[in-house]
Amino acid sequence: MSMSISRILQYLLLLLGSFVAHALPLAPASAQNSIDIEFKDNGQTVGALPLDDLRAIAAVVSIKVFEVHEKTERIYRALPVRPVFDKVFGKDWEKAQEIIFTSIDGYQPSIPVVKLLAHDAYFAFPHEDGTPFTLTNRLQNNEIVQLGPLYLVWDNIKSKELLDAGASDMPYQIKRVELKFVAPFPNMVPPAGSSAKAQRGFMHFRQHCMACHTINGEGGGKAPELNYPVSVTEYIKPEYLKRWIVSPQSIRYNTTMPGITGAILDRETATEELIAYLKAMSNAKRIPANQ
Helix, strand or coil, X not given: CHHHHXXXXXXXXXXXXXXXXXXXXXXXXXXXXXXXXXXXXXXXXXXXXXXXXXHCXXXXXXXXXXXXXXXXXXXXXXXXHHHHHHHHHCHHHHHXXXXXXXXXXXXXXXXXXXXXXXXXXXXXXXXCCCCCCEEEEHHHCCEEEECCCCEEEECCCCCHHHHHCCCCCCCCCEEEEEEECCCCCHHHCCCCCCCHHHHHHHHHHHHHCCCCCXXXXXXXXXXXXXXXXXXXXXXXXXXXXXXXXXXXXXXXXXXXXXXXXXXXXXXXXXXXXXXXXXXXXXXXXXXXXXX
């Protein structure tokens, strides 16, 4: 009997350990509020502000959005982005080419300034009542993710352009915002003489892949490097690479990588163009700057 009780206790301890391991990543709102957001201008830090200071810049609003990650509508408490940038950077931010958002988990989209000027974007932040600031990411195997300290959302319900863009320009866990006045990621650009197909693939990569993956060390840090020192096209068979891009979960069970977005009407062509870009870059390997 004592052996049976011992096994039961061991089992309960394992369950408790599993519960704690899953609970720890979801920090309370108070912890999310205490993280300073760093603002940089071409590599130079111009400010590091806590959420309370950001909320003093502009009036907090309630914004209803189509939550692309969950395929449903949601209401967030948020700050309009443009007045925040006006205060932190000055109006010259509008002359920048792109703005890079860096997340705690390594996600790093680069969003053209013209998009932020053409559409209304907002910084959603943790709920004041302490309820979990999370969502269930249906695009990444229903992973429950923490959204704080800031989550970039768009007034997208009536905008086909924003809805078609999917979730690629909706980073959560934002910890740093940086202006770029020159084209970022020069080592990611396809080499001179690349085909039009590869050039179109580069645009797909910028829109759908770069925020997670790096090419020659440039891009997001959430997922593996794809080109240096060995290109992904050199060690994955073409038929499997194509399948991995379209439906990664058909190859690797429980992967959190999403397939190429359904917003692209011709995913077959887009996938072929992506692979053409990756093949072109396999002839343009460059040592990452941090090596």
